[in-house]
Amino acid sequence: MKGILTICRKELADHFSSTRFILLFYLILMVSLVTAFMVGSGLRDELKDVAKPTFVFLMLFTSPGKLFSLIQFIAIFGPLMGIILGFDAINRERSARTLSKLVSQPIYRDAIINGKFLAGLVTIIVLLLAIILMISGLGLLLIGVVPGPEEIMRLFIYFVISVFYIAFWLGISILFSVAFRSMATSALAAIACWIFFSFFVAMGASVLADVISPIDPTRAANNPELIIDHEQTRKIISLFSPMTLYSEATTIILDPLRKTTQSLLLMGPMERLSISRFQNPLPLSESIYIVFPHLISLFAITLVCFAISYASFLRQEVRST
Amino acid sequence: MNGELVIETQDLTKVYGEQVAVDHLNLKIYQGEVFGFLGPNGAGKTTTLLMLLGLSEPTSGKARVCGFDPTREPLKIKRIVGYLPENVGFYDDLNAQQNLLYISRLNGIPDEVAVEKIKELLKIVDLEVDPRKKLGEYSRGMRQRLGIAEVLLKDPQVVFLDEPTLGLDPDGSRQMLELIRSLSQEKKITVFFSSHLLDQVQKISTRVGIMIKGQMVAIGKIEDLAKEKFGIGQEKYTLEEVYMKYFQEGVS
Numbered sequence: 001m002k003g004i005l006t007i008c009r010k011e012l013a014d015h016f017s018s019t020r021f022i023l024l025f026y027l028i029l030m031v032s033l034v035t036a037f038m039v040g041s042g043l044r045d046e047l048k049d050v051a052k053p054t055f056v057f058l059m060l061f062t063s064p065g066k067l068f069s070l071i072q073f074i075a076i077f078g079p080l081m082g083i084i085l086g087f088d089a090i091n092r093e094r095s096a097r098t099l100s101k102l103v104s105q106p107i108y109r110d111a112i113i114n115g116k117f118l119a120g121l122v123t124i125i126v127l128l129l130a131i132i133l134m135i136s137g138l139g140l141l142l143i144g145v146v147p148g149p150e151e152i153m154r155l156f157i158y159f160v161i162s163v164f165y166i167a168f169w170l171g172i173s174i175l176f177s178v179a180f181r182s183m184a185t186s187a188l189a190a191i192a193c194w195i196f197f198s199f200f201v202a203m204g205a206s207v208l209a210d211v212i213s214p215i216d217p218t219r220a221a222n223n224p225e226l227i228i229d230h231e232q233t234r235k236i237i238s239l240f241s242p243m244t245l246y247s248e249a250t251t252i253i254l255d256p257l258r259k260t261t262q263s264l265l266l267m268g269p270m271e272r273l274s275i276s277r278f279q280n281p282l283p284l285s286e287s288i289y290i291v292f293p294h295l296i297s298l299f300a301i302t303l304v305c306f307a308i309s310y311a312s313f314l315r316q317e318v319r320s321t
Numbered sequence: 322m323n324g325e326l327v328i329e330t331q332d333l334t335k336v337y338g339e340q341v342a343v344d345h346l347n348l349k350i351y352q353g354e355v356f357g358f359l360g361p362n363g364a365g366k367t368t369t370l371l372m373l374l375g376l377s378e379p380t381s382g383k384a385r386v387c388g389f390d391p392t393r394e395p396l397k398i399k400r401i402v403g404y405l406p407e408n409v410g411f412y413d414d415l416n417a418q419q420n421l422l423y424i425s426r427l428n429g430i431p432d433e434v435a436v437e438k439i440k441e442l443l444k445i446v447d448l449e450v451d452p453r454k455k456l457g458e459y460s461r462g463m464r465q466r467l468g469i470a471e472v473l474l475k476d477p478q479v480v481f482l483d484e485p486t487l488g489l490d491p492d493g494s495r496q497m498l499e500l501i502r503s504l505s506q507e508k509k510i511t512v513f514f515s516s517h518l519l520d521q522v523q524k525i526s527t528r529v530g531i532m533i534k535g536q537m538v539a540i541g542k543i544e545d546l547a548k549e550k551f552g553i554g555q556e557k558y559t560l561e562e563v564y565m566k567y568f569q570e571g572v573s
Contacts, residue, residue: 006426014414097410101471104374104406105427106399318376 003107007115008122015123020084028131031077035070036135039063040142055256055281057147058154060139061132062254070135071254074128074162075247079194081127082169085120087187089113090177090313103318113174113313117306120170121163128162150284157253157288164298165246169194171305178313201241209234242301249294256281324352327479327511328373333382335368342368344535345382350513350528352478355505357526358515359564361572365535366515367407370481373513374404387478400428403472407483409464413457417443417450417467421474428475435474442470446500462493469500480504482514486521494518498525523560531564533571539563 015021039060061070090113093099103109132155140146147155172193176186213229238244282290328350335343343365350356358366371377373386375395384390389397411420418439425435443450446466459467465485472480485501486494502525504510516522522529523543530540539546547558550566 002429003427006423009426010423017414096413097406097408098412099410100376100406101404101409101424102427103376104399104402104404105424106396106429106475107427108396318371 003105003111004115004118007107007112008118011116011119012122015085015119021123024081024084024127028127029134031073032070032131032134033138035068035073036060036138036142039069040139044143055151055154056143056145057136057139057151058254058256060135060143061155061158062251070131071158071247071250074165075243075250076198078162078166078246079169079198079243080191081124082120082166082171083173083187083190083194085123086116086170086173086177087190088177088183089116089120089174091181091183091186092177094181095183100318109314110310113178113310117170117174120174121167124163124166124170128159128166132159153284154253154256154287158250161246161249161253161291161295161298164295164302165242168242168298168302168305171302171309175305175309175312178309178316197241198243202238202244205234205238205240208237239297242298245294245298249291249298252287252291256284256287324354326350327352327354327387328513329385330373331383333369333372333384334380335365335372335377336380341535343372343379346532346535346537348530348537348540350511352511353505353509354527355501355512355525356514357522357529358513358532359517359519359522359529360515360532361568364532366532367483369532370404370483370513370515374398374402374481400475401478403475403477403480405468405472405480405482405485407487409468409471411456411459411464411467414455416452416455417448417459418452420456420467421471424471425474430474438474439470442473445473446470447496461488462490465489465493465497469497473504477510479511479513482512484516485514486516486518494521501525519561519564520559529560531567531571533568536571538567538571 043056043059043063063069090099093102093112102112136147136155169190173186173190176189176193177183180186180189209230213226213233215226215230219226326349328348330346330348333343333346333348334341346369358369360366368377372379373384373391375391375398378392384392386398387401391398412423415423418436421439421442422432422435425439426432430438446469448463448466448470456464456467465488469482469485472482482501486497489497498521501512501514505512505527526543528540528542529546531538531546539549543560543563544558546563546567550563551558
């Protein structure tokens with residue numbers, strides 16, 4: 001345990017002093033300022049003449065404003081944060097020849113990889129907390145609504161889901177840093193994975209659904225089940241994308257008026273007028289009930305990913321060259 | 322040969338796929354010895370070191386280091402055995418003290434103790450460090466000395482040095498050898514080192530072992546090995562002559 005903490009401490013110091021973290025920090029700072037401002041001022045105009053809807057505070061995070069909302073931003077760029085924090089975890093030590101030295105110290109070998117994962121996790125938590133607090137603070141200033149206890153609860157759940165989502169990508173990139181000796185290869189492989197799972201799976205899902213349960217136009221007219229089948233297949237396949245899992249889960253949690261689990265990503269302000277909204281917000285327990293499978297899946301893939309890298313790191317031969 | 326048995330192996334074997342890296346190695350090393358481990362590249366020297374440290378699992382055979390089994394109790398061995406890998410690496414963005422402090426923390430040495438110890442060790446290896454200088458700016462020789470300081474940090478009973486003089490200038494390697502000799506004489510540390518520079522090995526080793534293609538073809542004092550190969554008649558011999566003789570026989 002002491003070994004893990006020592007490694008974690010060193011890695012944290014490395015993370016917080018590295019150039020890439022400083023870049024990441026400014027990026028995040030800028031994004032949270034911009035989103036908070038855009039959303040805040042947009043909301044103020046929108047809410048001017050209407051009765052105050054419930055959960056205004058949460059709209060700070062979900063309303064797309066003029067460009068994008070925070071949850072869209074995290075869904076798309078959160079993985080990049082995870083990848084940046086982890087892609088060179090092990091192979092940097094290997095290429096600097098410090099790995100063989102590290103494993104000859106009296107610590108368990110898994111302390112190295114656990115410590116690195118833990119340090120990445122702490123960094124993610126700090127970054128996300130900073131963003132959420134910054135947006136909340138600016139939101140308070142701009143629209144002047146105070147969050148209620150349920151809103152804070154929902155925000156907290158959102159925070160936990162986001163940490164797991166980014167930690168999944170941290171796990172993937174650490175896995176690649178164990179598998180590939182070159183840092184460039186592991187970074188590229190992780191980014192390729194990110195693009196594939198985030199964008200292509202969603203696109204490929206409808207194509208695959210066409211193949212698996214095709215809609216025959218002659219029969220579909222009096223057979224609506226075909227269309228439902230098709231839609232269900234598409235949904236199941238698209239759930240293979242962690243981004244879909246994440247954005248569905250967070251949308252439900254943060255926007256209790258939504259009727260569908262469809263992500264906010266492709267929806268504009270028109271969505272607010274559509275029929276896919278409840279008259280009254282869902283209670284928190286119901287929202288959690290809906291997203292529970294999503295949560296479990298996110299948690300599971302993060303664990304699986306870390307477990308694979310853990311196992312392969314423990315089995316790897318340590319040669320000084 | 323007196324003193325306690327520190328390293329002992331019995332038919333230690335390591336096979337990588339088809340290739341036998343270390344073939345039924347039997348070895349006994351006693352406390353306070355400076356054991357020179359010789360052999361061509363790829364003979365299995367580093368593999369042997371890794372197995373003795375518990376960093377690599379033997380395919381078959383047994384090893385004991387200071388009474389512990391490397392496969393079962395690697396942590397106990399790592400606590401008392403220092404290992405200087407070939408071309409030791411450091412964290413280039415930290416300075417010398419920070420590098421050593423990290424390793425001492427991993428060894429569970431409290432920071433207050435470690436700071437004093439690091440000062441002392443840097444003096445022993447004769448390294449003047451500028452705290453503003455990061456490791457990235459260090460020369461090869463300075464890194465190697467720092468490596469020795471790092472190995473000594475945990476007060477080892479045994480040190481494994483893999484090519485400690487590789488890439489050092491003549492004066493640097495002479496100092497390194499002096500240091501190794503003083504370790505064994507003053508601190509009673511058992512030194513197990515591998516090298517290609519035979520005249521240097523001859524200067525400081527109490528015994529040598531020659532490993533070729535995974536097999537220990539000769540082990541003993543240099544004069545005994547020479548006697549065996551050249552007969553008693555030859556007064557003057559160098560380790561190089563002895564080594565080449567074994568090498569030619571071993572390879573052919």
